[in-house]
Amino acid sequence: MDRRSFLSSAAIGATASALAAPAIAQEKPQITWRLSSSFPNSLPALYGNSQELGKRVAEATDGAFQIQSFSAGEIVGGLQGADAAAAGTVEVAHFPTYYNWGKDPVWAIPTALPFGLSARGMNAWMRNGGGNDMFNAFLSDKGLIGFPGGNTGAQMGGWFRKEINTVDDLKGLKFRVGGFAGAILKRLGVVPQQISGGDIYAALEKGTIDATEFVGPYDDQKLGFVKVAPYYYYPGWWEGGAMVHFLFNKAAYEGLPDQYKSLLQTVCQSVNANMLETYDYENSKALRTLLAEGAQLRPFSQEIMQACFETSKEVYAEISAENETFKKMYDSLRAFENEYYLWTQVAEYNYDTFMMVQQRQGTL
Structure with missing residues (x-):
């Protein structure tokens, strides 16, 4: 390529670049x-x-x-x-x-x-x-x-100052519990409290509340709840x-x-x-740390789980009768939930159960 052709090509290229830049x-x-x-x-x-x-x-x-x-x-x-x-x-x-x-x-x-x-x-x-x-x-x-x-995945049920074994143990409990769960637990005697994440520890430490839920081990360990409320319950049925x-x-x-x-x-x-x-x-590692720090794992009793489940259905029926948008979304969610748990109990549940047995036996 001669010098004149090269310069002409370069000029065209420069012009094109200049035109393209604003676009x-x-x-x-x-x-x-x-x-x-x-x-x-x-x-x-x-x-x-x-x-x-x-x-x-x-x-x-x-x-x-x-x-x-x-x-x-x-x-x-x-x-x-x-x-x-x-x-x-x-x-x-x-x-x-x-x-x-x-x-x-x-x-x-x-x-x-x-x-x-x-x-x-x-x-x-x-x-x-x-x-x-x-x-x-x-x-x-x-x-x-x-x-x-x-999405956090299934959450823990929270930190309690005392053991919660029966529905009667819920009565009068000042429980920081987020969202809709409070409306259900209130019918079983709980006094729900809605407090943002950064303010929970101080309320628990001062005794303003008796118990709190937040998310799960990874976050809970950072927030230090184990220091003032050692009983760590599961599952957080309100946040599956x-x-x-x-x-x-x-x-x-x-x-x-x-x-x-x-x-x-x-x-x-x-x-x-x-x-x-x-x-x-992160949750598994954090749970091990919490146990070393004194956390005492406890499952919610079947009595408590069943009572909460039945109460939740009563609440949903009442709201659905008054709120058309809620009913539409709730009915859609429940219809899919029936399909979803039909499927997950076939392959996922059986595979996970087998692998959990291997973990407990130390054969992984």
């Missing part, structure tokens, strides 16, 4: 959002999942789309995230929606209903069974749009697969380019999986 810039507009988490930054699986959202979105956009996370209390309290996102105080909340169940019991369903689905079942129903579509229809007049943003949502300000979300909307949905799905993977890896 590329338009495809990746600079956007900075704020996210309010419902959790303290001392909990890496919960608070850390909100940071994962920002990290993955920034990496996918070469830093053009930034989402900065703030822990509970930095902008608003842990229970106010959804309101802050709806008002535009922040663009995103990482929020267990059952914190709002007192406004409308429908809010409880996307996190967990007592005796609801496991984590895998919840993910399947929300994504493939229409659960999240129904939730977003519910949110449509509230200035929000939501996508699953993490508790889901946290990313709730986006609807106007802010709809104002995004289509590629950013698609990216957010994809990243939410990956971050949703990230939380459960973290808990599945």
Whole structure:
């Protein structure tokens, strides 16, 4: 190639680059959002999942789309995230929606209903069974749009100062219990308390409450509950697969380019999986630590489990008779639950049971 041809080609290339640059810039507009988490930054699986959202979105956009996370209390309290996102105080909340169940019991369903689905079942129903579509229809007049943003798996039943063996032992118990479970336990004599994560230890230490549930070993060990309430009960029947949502300000979300909307949905799905993977890896190690620190494992008695199950069905029937949206979502969830547990008792249950026997026998 002679010098003149080379220079002409270079000029054309430079012109093309100059023309292309503004188009590329338009495809990746600079956007900075704020996210309010419902959790303290001392909990890496919960608070850390909100940071994962920002990290993955920034990496996918070469830093053009930034989402900065703030822990509970930095902008608003842990229970106010959804309101802050709806008002535009922040663009995103990482929020267990059952914190709002007192406004409308429908809010409880996307996190967990007592005796609801496991984590895998919840993910399947929300994504493939229409659960999240129904939730977003519910949110449509509230200035929000939501996508699953993490699942803890089956939670523990909590930390108690004394042993709880019968239904009578529940009477008068001041129990920090999140979401919808309090309405059920109240009928059995419990005095439910709703306290955000960062404030629980102080309330338990001072005796303001008699017991607390939070999540499971990985988080509970960090929060130090074993020091003041040694009896560690299981299972947390009110949170068989508790889901946290990313709730986006609807106007802010709809104002995004289509590629950013698609990216957010994809990243939410990956971050949703990230939380459960973290808990599945960490909980066993943390439980061993808690036992060494004095935790005393106790199962809820069958008397307590059955009483709570029957009471939950009574509550759901009453709410369904008055709340059409709740009934629609609850009926959908229950129909899938019947199918899901029909299937899981065939292969999953038998395989897991066999492997658990091997673990107990020390043959793994």
